[in-house]
Amino acid sequence: MATLTASQDTKGRYLPAFERAWREGVNEPAWLRTTRRAAAAEFDRAGFPTTRDEAWRFTNVAPITQTPWGEAPIAELSAEDVARFIIPGLDGPVMVFVNGRYARALSIACGPVAGLTMTTMADAIGRDGAILAPHLARHADVSGRAFTALNTALFEDGALIAIADNAIIEPAIQVVFLSVPAPVPAAIHPRVFVLLGRNGQARMIETFAGIGPANGFTNAVTEVVAGDGAVFDHYRLQREADPAFHVGHTHFHLGRSSAVSSHAIALGGRIARHDAVAVLGGEGAECTLNGLYIAGGNRLIDNHTEIDHAVPHGTSREVYKGILAGHARGVFNGRIRVRPNAQKTDAKQTNKTLLLSDEAQVNTTPQLEILANDVRCTHGATVGQLSEEALFYLRARGIGLDEARRLLVTAFAADVTSRIRLEPVRAELDRLLTAGLPLPPEEGARA
Amino acid sequence: MNEANHIMLEVSNLRARVGGKDILKGIDLVVKAGEVHAIMGPNGSGKSTLAGVLAGRGEYEVTGGSVRYQGGDLLGLDPEVRAREGVFLAFQYPVEIPGVNNAYFLRAALNAVRRHRGEPEIDAVAFMALARARMTLLDMDPALMNRPVNDGFSGGEKKRNEIFQMAVLEPRLAILDETDSGLDIDALKVVADGVNALRSADRSMIVVTHYQRLLNYIVPDFVHVLSDGRIVRSGGRELALELEERGYGWIEPAVQDA
Numbered sequence: 058m059a060t061l062t063a064s065q066d067t068k069g070r071y072l073p074a075f076e077r078a079w080r081e082g083v084n085e086p087a088w089l090r091t092t093r094r095a096a097a098a099e100f101d102r103a104g105f106p107t108t109r110d111e112a113w114r115f116t117n118v119a120p121i122t123q124t125p126w127g128e129a130p131i132a133e134l135s136a137e138d139v140a141r142f143i144i145p146g147l148d149g150p151v152m153v154f155v156n157g158r159y160a161r162a163l164s165i166a167c168g169p170v171a172g173l174t175m176t177t178m179a180d181a182i183g184r185d186g187a188i189l190a191p192h193l194a195r196h197a198d199v200s201g202r203a204f205t206a207l208n209t210a211l212f213e214d215g216a217l218i219a220i221a222d223n224a225i226i227e228p229a230i231q232v233v234f235l236s237v238p239a240p241v242p243a244a245i246h247p248r249v250f251v252l253l254g255r256n257g258q259a260r261m262i263e264t265f266a267g268i269g270p271a272n273g274f275t276n277a278v279t280e281v282v283a284g285d286g287a288v289f290d291h292y293r294l295q296r297e298a299d300p301a302f303h304v305g306h307t308h309f310h311l312g313r314s315s316a317v318s319s320h321a322i323a324l325g326g327r328i329a330r331h332d333a334v335a336v337l338g339g340e341g342a343e344c345t346l347n348g349l350y351i352a353g354g355n356r357l358i359d360n361h362t363e364i365d366h367a368v369p370h371g372t373s374r375e376v377y378k379g380i381l382a383g384h385a386r387g388v389f390n391g392r393i394r395v396r397p398n399a400q401k402t403d404a405k406q407t408n409k410t411l412l413l414s415d416e417a418q419v420n421t422t423p424q425l426e427i428l429a430n431d432v433r434c435t436h437g438a439t440v441g442q443l444s445e446e447a448l449f450y451l452r453a454r455g456i457g458l459d460e461a462r463r464l465l466v467t468a469f470a471a472d473v474t475s476r477i478r479l480e481p482v483r484a485e486l487d488r489l490l491t492a493g494l495p496l497p498p499e500e501g502a503r504a
Numbered sequence: 505m506n507e508a509n510h511i512m513l514e515v516s517n518l519r520a521r522v523g524g525k526d527i528l529k530g531i532d533l534v535v536k537a538g539e540v541h542a543i544m545g546p547n548g549s550g551k552s553t554l555a556g557v558l559a560g561r562g563e564y565e566v567t568g569g570s571v572r573y574q575g576g577d578l579l580g581l582d583p584e585v586r587a588r589e590g591v592f593l594a595f596q597y598p599v600e601i602p603g604v605n606n607a608y609f610l611r612a613a614l615n616a617v618r619r620h621r622g623e624p625e626i627d628a629v630a631f632m633a634l635a636r637a638r639m640t641l642l643d644m645d646p647a648l649m650n651r652p653v654n655d656g657f658s659g660g661e662k663k664r665n666e667i668f669q670m671a672v673l674e675p676r677l678a679i680l681d682e683t684d685s686g687l688d689i690d691a692l693k694v695v696a697d698g699v700n701a702l703r704s705a706d707r708s709m710i711v712v713t714h715y716q717r718l719l720n721y722i723v724p725d726f727v728h729v730l731s732d733g734r735i736v737r738s739g740g741r742e743l744a745l746e747l748e749e750r751g752y753g754w755i756e757p758a759v760q761d762a
Contacts, residue, residue, distance in 0.1 A: 468603025
């Protein structure tokens, strides 16, 4: 062979990891070994994306792919360390993972809940094949998705959550993935699988967060399969540390007359990419994909969403809002696909971005592929700045410039936050926004 | 503060421009405590610019002159500080702010004013009681308190909301910028009643209007006619009636002659 391309070179780094995982996984069930081998092969075939790939045109992941990520070390944390990443007032079970490993001592079991199975992925692999085998990695497609393939080939732990038919799980479930700084920056590949049986209902919060200047790479994949008539509210809180990298892929599969709502909140990370994919696979399904992303400094937040109306009578609603300051960059790509027979589809997509500085920028791309003829699909994108007129109005009533800006930015975010039905999550988010809005420091100094 | 006849506002040779164009070309105006002054004039004469400069609107560049407010320099203050010191502008076009709750906004404003005065902040319960009392004054639907600021309000509701805010914030100097525009006669009466209820010996008002009509209900102590950036006539209430009868046409040639 002549010279290796950068991509081949970097992907080659993962060969030893694949080989080790293969050796260590000798006791894994055959279906999983097959799946992992296929994923590793797909990773090897596709390689990491570059900005020449359409789906990564605005997001250069070289800082991720060129880092020789180490093994995540075992880290001990106290309950105090993790308390601020657990949303109070939910009274539900909490699974905490530190550097990708389940931390039993930090997790909160709240006794058995009828109809709820909640276990670590590590335990589930050998034990819950009946649940996992038909679904795991069957939905979050690895083809052309190098990061998803990497996760599928290498994941060691995560969570399995299964809701029995007709079970209504009242307490909201939290799964928290924490990273701590490591001497050698490390990669973790958390894997979550959620199965809602027929008419099952549940609410779940996934939190990805870094403690201190956590400098690792989190490559997360979550699959959600909502059975016929199921109702699922999903909240994804990405609060990685500023130096961290985050790539996430959340895949929802909606059965007949199911209702899934997803709220993806991205607040951290140096480069953070999230793909939310929803397949409306049963008639009459209702899907809500909402998102809020906030970045300052030199950070990059990329949200790709894909809603696939595969059958008739589906409804989807999508509102993504971005707030960008400093030299931050945002990317939004919203694809809505309406397949030829998916008549009576009703899809609506909105993406709005607020730029708080002249240097911040966003690339927003709606992609509507409508192959049916009796549908209603709308989309709209706006990019704007804080209204000078509104700022003056607030100031003319005595409200200081900083507070006026904060009010208006929070109001901009309210389109998304006010749609969060779970009050403690909304309150937590309001608190995070109040504390962490990337308002220009020179304005802060003036107050 | 309660001293009779103390000077609230003293505008001297005020000049201002916007977008490189001179709009105010030397305004002189003295407003004493308790007085109501009407500023009239044709479109483009500088009425709204004067109101905006006094409130601290950013796009106006003051190029000369001075404004003293309660004895201190006004023009050097940020708009929020002017507001906290008791200057209130009722906007000609109240701004819609989706996502900001009217009650939250107004309580934040009131507390900013109270902190500035060294007074304790008002809690939500006490505020709502105060707000309800003031809304009665303006014959406003209490449900508007829980709506976003001006969002989806009718023209009349927006103007009432301005005067309602004024009733809650209790300014020393209220500047009403074409508060009558777009109001039907019933709404005009309600707004005027609200304004009149707020007239007091230690509060001054500047009522900017194009039409005499409002002054039938808010009876001014003085009327000034603004034309091409200058006050060209000052007088009592009768001046407004004369303008109503004769229009602005007879004023402008006088300026040309001057």
